[in-house]
Each structure stands twice: as structure tokens, then as C-alpha cells.
Amino acid sequence: MTSPTPLHFHVPEPASRPGGKPDFSGVSIPKAGSVRRPPVDVLPEEIRDLAYSIIRVLNHEGRAIGPWVPDLSQDELVAGLRHMMTLRTFDARMQMAQRQGKTSFYMQHTGEEAVSCAFRIALGPDDMNFPTYRQAGLLIAHDYPLVDMMCQIYSNEHDPLKGRQLPVMYSSKKHGFFSISGNLATQFVQAVGWAMASAIKRNHRIAAAWIGDGSTAESDFHAALVFASTYKAPVVLNVVNNQWAISTFQGIARGGSGTFAARGLGFGIPALRVDGNDYLATYAVAKWAIERARLNLGPTLIEYVTYRAGAHSTSDDPSAYRPKHESEEWPLGDPVIRLKQHLIAAGAWSEERHKQTEAEILATVIAAQKEAEAFGTLHSGGKPSARDIFEDVYAELPPHLRRQRQQIGV
Amino acid sequence: MTSPTPLHFHVPEPASRPGGKPDFSGVSIPKAGSVRRPPVDVLPEEIRDLAYSIIRVLNHEGRAIGPWVPDLSQDELVAGLRHMMTLRTFDARMQMAQRQGKTSFYMQHTGEEAVSCAFRIALGPDDMNFPTYRQAGLLIAHDYPLVDMMCQIYSNEHDPLKGRQLPVMYSSKKHGFFSISGNLATQFVQAVGWAMASAIKRNHRIAAAWIGDGSTAESDFHAALVFASTYKAPVVLNVVNNQWAISTFQGIARGGSGTFAARGLGFGIPALRVDGNDYLATYAVAKWAIERARLNLGPTLIEYVTYRAGAHSTSDDPSAYRPKHESEEWPLGDPVIRLKQHLIAAGAWSEERHKQTEAEILATVIAAQKEAEAFGTLHSGGKPSARDIFEDVYAELPPHLRRQRQQIGV
Amino acid sequence: MPSYRRICVGSASRSEFDAMPRMTMIEAIRSALDVSMARNDDVVVYGEDVGFFGGVFRCTQGLQQKYGVSRCFDAPISECGIVGTAIGMAAYGLRPCVELQFADYMYPAYDQIVSEAARLRYRSAGDFTCPLVIRMPTGGGIFGGQTHSQSPEALFTHVAGLKTVVPSNPYDAKGLLIAAIEDPDPVIFLEPKRLYNGPFDGHHDRPVTAWAKHELSEVPEGHYTTPLGKAVTRRAGEAVTILAYGTMVHVALAAVEETGVDAEVIDLRTLLPLDLETIAASVAKTGRCIVLHEATLTSGFGAELTALVQEHCFYHLEAPVMRVTGWDTPYPHAQEWDYFPGPSRLGQALRDIVETR
Amino acid sequence: MPSYRRICVGSASRSEFDAMPRMTMIEAIRSALDVSMARNDDVVVYGEDVGFFGGVFRCTQGLQQKYGVSRCFDAPISECGIVGTAIGMAAYGLRPCVELQFADYMYPAYDQIVSEAARLRYRSAGDFTCPLVIRMPTGGGIFGGQTHSQSPEALFTHVAGLKTVVPSNPYDAKGLLIAAIEDPDPVIFLEPKRLYNGPFDGHHDRPVTAWAKHELSEVPEGHYTTPLGKAVTRRAGEAVTILAYGTMVHVALAAVEETGVDAEVIDLRTLLPLDLETIAASVAKTGRCIVLHEATLTSGFGAELTALVQEHCFYHLEAPVMRVTGWDTPYPHAQEWDYFPGPSRLGQALRDIVETR
């Protein structure tokens, strides 16, 4: 072979960095209503193109168009809007509480509220989510008490998790919300196992797995796809592509694949890509995948195209690695504003009602916060006991833990 | 939602089991010469269909046809035939040696000889393979001494690996053969790292990763694809689909994906599927992928469609889990016979020369075996020293290992 | 050698033992799975080659045929996926009992075991639990080289939330495995593969004895449990206490017989929770202690045992606790018997320790 | 408190220390990487968020800008892939020094570390080697909860073929990291994150001191190494020996000062290979020993230290070796300071042990 030029090492780079102009010209966005809606029993190989497109329902004027328009009543949409607004207000208050030293850590959802709020509505009451730390909408849209969430965040005496977990790592079996792990991706495959169990027991319950764009690089993502594909597990595999993984842009995890939805293709798993900032589209796609699972047609992979408008967490400052105003240039807009506009365009909502609702929600959240803070915050007031360190390691306290507990005299 | 029928659990099953009739009707095999040959700089998205086809060169009459006919001289093909015959003879002798108690364990290549033998010829001398236990053809086709292989198998005093490794877990840097691990899939991602290093150093060397069909389910397979895709590593990712993983048929690892090559699609990695029992096709496809890597066009995934005609290892008896004569029904035939027929059809070979060569090779292998056995076999004759237990754990013997070595007085 | 049965603990009633079948360790494990699957529909069994074929060591043979593919099936080669899905199943309410083909291949599942199975109850404050059993063959002595010989028990005992069990005979294997499957928490069940087909005392150059000749191969057909967390004294003695588990119990008994040292041999059976009471009582009596295991020395479970013994029996000890273990190297293929801590190495230690004062 | 420098070992010459810059632990680590990358083109640095951003703890800040994206880059979130590719690079001949974002996230890489990095030299009889450094922040005390607080050192010390290093101050961090990068074998480099920005003695309720005020923040700008395998005595004493590493060295010094017990404080620095000589000499002198670490007790590295001390100093010991460690539970979020083995828990142990006879 003739001696070619030497190899060189390729490292993907984002379109722009701090100081540069935000640039989303690489994100190609189909028109709302333009992507077809196949029947749920379609063969995966017939919809490979959907992994490279984006299903959208709301157009620029806020009208819902095309085959994916879901059958949601205006009341249901208003409820959805309220869920998203509640989540955003909740985030703002908890972010502030962290800054005030009332807890150690917080993670916001800003810009991604539609994904978890809409999905929860599409899911049945007995189904189970295996969420990451950025899906609190699954709780809020399912009426989990805000106070309980806050008590968890404050690690106070009413914390359902007894102070053991980092803030936002909620757990509620009753609300179909699996205990969040701090380890990325590990639960993606557990969701598949849960779904397999439901099928083994000939039940009707399905599971929903959740993962971020960056975390798809983890091995457990692969294991989940292998097992879901092989056993046709009744599971919806959700990838939330919010463009960033802490400081790392999505191109590092995605490599040359074009999209994250494409990852499903190699497994014969139908893969859809959806505008994650479009509440209606998100709901419709979720519904489609959930129905597939429920009808025993197997797993579906969904990539939600969205944008992490805030910092990764309270420990992070994105201005160090991306242009300051990048989020404003994000071409899919803000999910709250888009649904609001839709409802206004449909005559079911108004600026006043919106403002009024904002105020109402703020009052509700503040009231919850007061209630929660009465049970203590991380560094003051009521606390879980030191005894709780030793409980629940096992169902029963073994002798060595009894000895250790005695050592600190609790 | 209306209540559907309960879920049920799906477990893929092979077409037939012991007592049943072998059934390969599910394996669809395109005509030799029918699959197009794209240029090496083709965009991955333009050849997605090749992941679902099979590139074949040798037709039923043994003629080489179509765009993938490689530029191999008849001498080179005869050499290739000799390599495969040597590997087969080597296998037979070592299998027997194991049965005679001269070693603990052996693994054969029967039916898969073309894959590693042809690949090695396509590769450059400075490139590096990260093989599994079923690619000894990479050594034989690169003139690694049979005696050294045997000494490793016998764990005798001339074993280059000092008795430490299970038989067939060879290692030879000089021969571009990375030390084999007993752990499946772990080396697939190491190959990618080696290739990344070559690119970082602006060298020309490329890597070849090897894995079995069953092992693609392992996590490291995913990590390899992620890193290869992201950094466009100069690596050829080889999946040897020999239909079985011990007792487990390929459907368990493959799930609904149709093929293993398809796994590449989700990463934007060009994926080819090739008749692994066709020496010419295997060589041609390997060459294509190697050229891509060398030209800095990034990774290629190749699935070799072949059949494990023998037992998994000397510890295995396939009659417990697949029809006894399944291998005879394998539609892609025997790689040795097919290349032999081709050479005969081309007038470059004859039944007599074949027989004569068989005898010659047998004599060579037996001579090597005698030589190796003079250095000892597992339970008799020359042995590596007990001292060797403690060497090479670290570059230098640390104090605690010195103390331990003293305890057994060596 | 004293009667094993005499001092063995189990909940099977006396009468059951009459005319009991003889089982190998493999058969006993299979019987435990069978009994558990028959009693409880929620018990599912899977792993690599575990379904149709019945496992490379045949521990699950016949279970798919008996209970169907939904209860016993082949898994893709992904230890991570096997344990990861099993955790999901356990959280659902099933009782998965999965097999990893060799303990040497548990590492891809280690994250799921440590970060997930072990901590699920704790981090969810009991909202979710993980009643999961992970079986895996351990130990060497079969010329398996460095990837078919490992004993990674210490990597589990360091992890809060796991229980770790190592049976040394068919009777215990069945009782402990049923107890593990019925346990509400994740249990690591380590099966010394050298014992699968016969009690092995480390004398690799002698013909293998069959389990049938061993008292503890008398195994009831039905249901019984051997409680987790209880050690058993296999031989009473006065001169020194030997702490052992799995294969090493037989090595200990052999070395004791050969040296004539009047050692007390304790079979730990469960490493965590540990039966410290039995250990401490024995060492308080003998004043000397040898810890025996096949795993590498440094940070092996023997370190923990040694630390505990010197913490709890310091004023009784007449000699330092000795550790007789595998070397701090990978398990070599050809030099396997130089690596294995067999009866001669232990015998030397026994002679040494009784002379120390 | 005695002079730290007086008894600290390093190869930097005396004159270099004149007017030396003060560095935090983070700066010292960054400087070690910088010096190593400048001296040797084969050193490459990567990991999650390690490239453009410079790492979530900023240890690699500026390196991509200085050495280019081929030498310092962001990796996908795959610890398995990071270590797996690094092994391939090391086998190629590079000197990768990779970062895992938290030690709690090393488990997905554990198979690659244990089965591959640790055994490559051995199984290939030196044909291939693996000069690789894996850096990871360890330990708690930052309200990080169970997945940002772990100390998994014992999971590495049990694995033959690995070296394990834990620095306790900027000076050692730099010297040890350079030594690790130059070492021909894989080194696990554990960085106590609670020390990154200041020496932390466990008094979480007091204002944090800055490294600038600590003698061992005087770090030469250039190249020097601190040899692996050598402990250092941080405080000489007669009454009891405290074995500690990382954050716990500072806790030990604080407890000693507060209790007035004349303890000898040994900073192990390298856990494997271990400087047993220094340990044994000290315990032979003091006759008492406390082992201190943040990791869970059972099968922690303290078990090994305890076992070794009683093996090698049995006849000198006047009291059982005591272990003061984290509890055998996951690391809780809110109760962090009840979990952390701080100066008061150690102080109690010190008072107890000197009274024992």
C-alpha cells in the first residue's frame, strides 16, 4: 500500500465556546406536522428515518398540526401547563434555598419541563419510571406532595429518605418513581428488568427508563438495549438530549451517529426523535411508545431534543464552557411559553390567567416551602437521627452494625 | 386505554434443537458477486444496507465473481490455503493432545479458519490485533512458530508465557498479536485505545479488534463503538458470528437487530457483513476496512458470517444443545474446501497437490509437536518455575512478594 | 475425623434424614433451585447458558424444561445486564436467582452489585428492596488459569448491604441457597467449583473422592434452610482454631488429620454477617488461630478475620494470628499447586503455631 | 505539632525550596500533570469534563489549551471506555493519566482495572505492559452523599498488579503523581477531595484553613518525585502509633494535639506496596497501634494493616490494634459528620488505647 499521510486524532468540538456566537445551524429542524405517524405495530425497519428526524406538533404560531396532534383536552393542556410552571417555580425556590445554605445541592430542569411532565400524563398509574435527577416533573405531574420533595431536599426530620440521599434523589414507589441513583445509567437496565418481570408475571404494567445524552455512553445503556431487544421487554427507553453533559457537548457522546435515537437502530428497536420542548409532541410520542409496550410489541427508544437552559447543578457555572446567551438562541424555544402560546391561540388561556396562575403557583410553592422548613433544613431545625445511618442497610440489623451503632450511643 | 391482553415474556429460540432437523432457512444468503463495492470514503449513511446483506465472492462452482474479487495472486491464495490447512491440522493435534492429558484445555477453529487467516494477510506488519481465543490464524498466517504456540499450550519450560496462562491465550507483540484475555470483550475497547494512540502519535499503524457474536452483548463492546465513533479511531472492529456462544444461539445476543453488523449503524460506523467462509471475500472486506482506517477515515465494523463447526472448547459437547449434524447443513460450507475448489477451478491446484500438502503439513505439525513436547507437557517434563508465579506482577518485585516467594523457598 | 453431622446446624427435622438421597454439590444446588421455584412462582433463574443447556456446570439442568422459558432462560453474555435486570425484577417483586458463569466474570456486574443492589433499600429508606441471589463458581484447582480460579469474596464483604455465603458441602449448599433466595436482601452465593463433584482436601495427586461417601451429601429432597450468619464447628479441638470456608474446610480437616495437631475447625459458611461469637469462643479456648483462604493475601477476607480475632481475643492469643492464603499474584495455570494453599502449607503453619509461645 | 518538612521524604534538592510557590492540592496535581506533559510527549490526559473545562475540580485546567486536544481531551461518560482505551494506549507505549470524576464512579471501570490493567504484564510475561495512572477524587466531608464520598482503596489493594497511592498534601501529591506517571505499572491515584483546597482535620464546624498556611504547600515548580512505597512519619511519638493516609493524616494530628497523647503519626502515602518497615519499627517502639480510615470498617484497608501489625509486632503489642473508620453503611448525606471518623472519635480511641494494658 502506498504510504498515506500520517493519521491524526479527531476530537469533536461544539459549534461555539464562551466568547463566541451561539450557533445551532447544525441542528436541522423539520416543520411541525411534517413527520408521518406510523401505526404502533409498524416494523422497526420501516421507520428507520424517524430516528433522524424530529416529530413536532406546535408550529411557530402555536398551532397544533399534523398526524401527531394528541387527543388532549384543553383542560388537560392547562393542567400540563400548570405542572410545568410548578416545576419551574419549584426549581427557582429550591435553587435559592441552596444558595441560602438551606441545603447542599440542587439540580434544575429549566428548559426541559415538558419532557417529564408530558410523559407522566401519558403513563398509567401502575407503571414505573426509572428516572434520572432531571425528571421531577414525573412527580409533580403525578401530584406527589411538594412538601415531601422539599423535605428530601432539606434532609430534614420529615425527609422520606431519612437524610441519606443527596438532594433531588427522590424515591416513591407509590408514585411510580424508582429511587434515583447518583450513578449514571445504572437504572436504565433495571427498568428493562422491571419490564421483563411484568411480562414474566403476565401483568399489564410497563416501565419507563430515563437517561441523559451524555450518559448513553455508559455501558448499562448497551446492556439495556440488548436485553430489551432480545426479550422484547415492555419498556420505553427515554433519552433526554439536552445538548450538554456538564461541560461536555453532546457530540462527544454521540460521535458520528447523527442522533441518539439512531442507537436503537442497531438493535431493531423502533426509535423516534421528538421536539422535547413541545408538550403536545412529547405527549403524543410517549403515548405511542407506551401503547406499543402495553400491546406487547416491545421496546421503543425516544430521543427528546431539548436544551439544558440552566447550569448542570448548583456546583456548576456554564459560562465557563458555552456562550453566555446560547440558551436564548436554542431554536426549539421554551416549553412553557410554547404551550402557553398554544393555549392562548386556541382561546383557552390568556396573559392574565397566566400571570394569575404564576402568582398562585408561587404562593403554593412558598407555602409548601414554609411547611417543609418547619421540619428543618440541612443545617438547622429537625434532623433525621444518627440511628438512621444504621437502619435499612439490611432488613434486620446484623450484629456488627448493632455494635457500631452502640459505639456512637444511638 | 382499553385493557389489552396481558403481557407475555419473549425468549428467542433457535430454529432447532437436538433431535430436530438442522434448519438454516432463516439465514438469507445473497448470490456471490451481488453486493456492490462502495469507495472507501463512502459516507456511512450511504451503505446502511450492507449491514443486512452478505458480501460474497466465491460462487457455488468456486469461481470468484463481482466487485469484491480481491487482487490476490494464485501463489498468495495457495499460501492462504496452506495457512488454513495448517490451522486445522494444528487444532486436530492439540485437541488430541488435550485428550491425551498433555494439557488442560484447548479451543478449536474448525469452520472459521478463513476469518483470521485472511485478515492477517490484509493487515500490515506493524499493526496490532486484539484477538479472542479463536483467531490463532493471525499467528499462523504471520509465521509465528508452531513450536512456541505449542509450548504455550503445554505450559512447559519453553512457554513464552511462563505457564501462567490458560492454553491458547497467546501473546506476541512482535507478531502484532495482543495478549489474549480470558475475559470476553475487554480487549475490544483496548484496541480502540491503541488505535487512538497511533493517531495521537501521528503514526500509520492501525488496530484490529476481535469479538464473538455472543460477546457483543458485553458492555465493553459498546464502549469500543462509542470511543471509535467519537474519535474516528483507525481501527477495524471485527465481529465473528459463528452462530453460537457456547450453548447459546446467536439470537440471544442479537435480539431483534437482524444482524450484528447493524450494531454499527447506531454509531455512524460503516458496517459490512461478509461470508466468513469465503477466504477471498473475507480478505477483500478486511482490506477495504483496513484501507479506510489507514486513510484516517475512521472505524469499520465487519461481521463475519461463519459457523463454529466444533465444540466450544474441550470442556464442551455441542450435541447437548444443537442438532448433531447441524454443521453439515451450514449453507456457507467449509472455508478450506471452498478455497481449494476455487484454486482447482482456476487450474492452480489439484486433489493430489492438496493431499500431498495435507501430508506435508501434518508432518510439519507433528515435528513441531515433538519439539515442543521435548520441553515438557503440562504434567510431565520441563516446567516453568514456581519463581515465575511471583515475577511480572510488577516490573520490580515488591517487598511483600519477596516475603511470599521466600515462604515457598524459590 | 469427627462426625460432621453431629455438629451441623440446620432446620430439617431428624426424621427426614432417614434414607435420604445422596447428592453432589451440583445436585444439591439444583435441588435448592427446584424446591424454591416450585414453592414460589416469583423465583426466576437465568444466566449465560443456564436455560436449555442447564449451565456449564449443569446446576440448572432441567429447570427450563420443568418451569418453562419464562422462569429459567438463557441470558446474553452481559453480567452487567444479568444483574442489572435482576435488580429491576427484584424491585418489581420477583426473587431472581441469577448465575454468573465464573466469579472471575463478575466484574462487569460489580457496579450494579455495589452501587445498586447493595444500596437500594438504604437509599430508598425501604421503599424499594432487592431480594436477589447472585450465584457464582469460585476458587481454583481445576487448571482454569487466572480467569477461572478467582475467589473475590473480600470484594463483597467490604460492601455494606450485601450478604456473602460460601458453602462447603451439599447439605449446606442446599440449605443456605434456599435461605439466600428467601432472604429479603441481596446475597452473593459463592460456590467453590472444586467441590462441585466431590469433597476436595487439596491433595490433587490422589484420586478424587465422591460426595456419596461423605456424610454431608445426605440431603433432604424437600425444603429446609440453613440460616445465614451461623458458622459451624466441623471439628472440635484445643490447640488452635482454624477459620475456613468452602474448599478450605476440607483442606483444614486434612491437614489436621495429617499433622495430628488438635485443631478446632470452624466452617464460617456465611462471611457476612459473620458469626463472630462462635469464632471468639473458639479462639478464647485455643489461644491460637489460623485463617485460611484461597484468595490473595493482601486485603483478603483473612485480613478482616485476623483483625477481628485480635480485637476480640487479644488477651487470649498466645501467638499471632496466621494467614495461610493464595499468593498476591494472579492465579497461575501451570503452577496452580504452588499457588493453592493446600494441606502441606497449612500443615507447616499448624506445626509452627502450636510451637509458638 | 512538629515540623512536617523535617521528616518528609522527597527528591527535590534543598535549594529549590527557597522562595517556593505555595500551591493547593489542586494546583499541585495540575503542576504534576503539566510538568509530566512538558517532559514527555507520551503523557496524555483525559476524562469526563477534563478537556476544555479542565475538570470538575479543575485539576486539568489549562492543559488542553497548552498541549492541544490530542494530549488533553474530553471523554464520553464511560469509565469503562476511559480506562479500556487507556490500557490500549499504555500498551501502545503512551503514558495515559486519566481522571475518573469521582472514585464512586470507578466501578464501571473496575473490570478493566482488575482483569486487564493489573494483569497485562503478568499474563503476557512482560510482552505488554500497562504504565497507566488512574486519578480519582475520594472521601467525604463535602455533603456529597453516598455517590460522592466513597473511599474504595481496599478494592484496589486486594488486586495483585496494582499500586495504590493516597497523598495527604500538595507537596506529596505532586511528587507522588509524577512518580506514578513515570512508574512502569498501573497506579491508582486517590485524591482526598476534602483536601483539595485546604488541610482538613475533621473539624467541620471551624473555618477552613488555606493550604498557603501549611508548610507542605511549598511545592517546587519543576520536576521532582516522591518515591512510591515509602511512608513518612508526620509526628514522632512514644505512646501509640497511628497509621493514616490522605485526609486522616490531618485528623490524626488534630486528635493528637487535642488529647495530648504522645502518638506517632505515620502517613502511609502508598498503600501498596506498603512501607511495612516504617510501620513495624514504630509499633515495636510504641507497643500500641490505631488504624484510621474513612472507608467502611469491614474488609477495609485497616483490616490488612491490623493483620500485618499483629503478625509483625505481636510481641510488642500491649493492646489490641484498634480501627477507627467509617461505619459499615453507605455514606449518608445529612448524617455525614456522624459517619466521618473525626478527631473526637479518634481522640476517644487514643485515650482508650493508652489506658489499656
Ligand SMILES: Cc1ncc(C[n+]2csc(CCOP(=O)(O)OP(=O)(O)O)c2C)c(N)n1
Ligand atoms: C457513573 C457516573 N459517572 C460520572 C458521573 C458524574 N456526572 C454526574 S451528571 C454527569 C453528566 C450527565 O450528563 P447527561 O447524561 O447528558 O445528563 P444531564 O445532566 O444533561 O441531564 C456526570 C458526568 C456520575 N454521576 N456517574
Ligand SMILES: Cc1ncc(C[n+]2csc(CCOP(=O)(O)OP(=O)(O)O)c2C)c(N)n1
Ligand atoms: C466476561 C466473561 N463472561 C463469560 C465468560 C465465559 N465464556 C467464555 S467463552 C463464552 C462464549 C463466547 O461466545 P462468542 O462470543 O460467540 O465467541 P465464540 O466462542 O463463539 O468464538 C463464554 C460465555 C467469559 N470468558 N468472560
Ligand SMILES: [Mg+2]
Ligand atoms: Mg445532557
Ligand SMILES: [Mg+2]
Ligand atoms: Mg460465537
